[in-house]
């Protein structure tokens with residue numbers, strides 16, 4: 001909780017310098033950003049060794065996940081310089097010892113097997129899956145908050161991907177949902 005409180009305090013300060021989150025959402029920061037991120041952990045098995053958060057931006061959900069599950073190796077993938085600097089500062093100030101920042105485009109990140117993948121407001125589902133399939137194996141868990149468009153986006157991808165996912169209700173927004181999945185279609189990714 002101390003780490004999350006510090007994150008909230010620092011986010012308020014940094015948002016006056018760079019536009020990390022909307023000013024409106026900052027008024028309800030605990031629900032809109034902290035709890036919204038934390039709820040993803042309900043879908044990530046305890047024994048998961050590593051997690052990639054794609055397009056971490058202000059650090060959601062990645063920083064919250066790293067603060068709440070010490071021991072999980074969390075990689076925050078972010079391409080924008082000022083956001084990379086912010087994320088690196090937070091990793092250091094919150095003492096997130098098993099969290100690292102990959103400060104580059106996801107397309108340039110070296111292929112590797114990842115236990116779980118999260119991404120909030122990163123890319124449309126089809127693009128997200130095609131960019132990140134190479135990090136997944138049959139054991140990879142996906143937890144993708146997708147707002148109101150979740151079910152519709154899932155219907156828009158090929159059946160081989162649809163089969164891996166189901167829709168979970170968000171606990172922070174009655175109109176939002178999370179796409180939760182496991183695995184990777186045969187012939188794709190590292191598996």
Ligand SMILES: C[S@@+](CC[C@H](N)C(=O)[O-])C[C@H]1O[C@@H](n2cnc3c(N)ncnc32)[C@H](O)[C@@H]1O
Pocket residue numbers: 021054055056057058059060061077078079080083104105106107119120121122
């Ligand atoms: C809309 S923001 C969402 C940030 C955060 N996940 C959140 O929900 O608050 C999307 C972020 O993804 C980053 N991004 C977009 N495309 C990327 C790519 N190909 N590789 C790495 N980061 C990317 C952007 O720089 C931006 O910070």
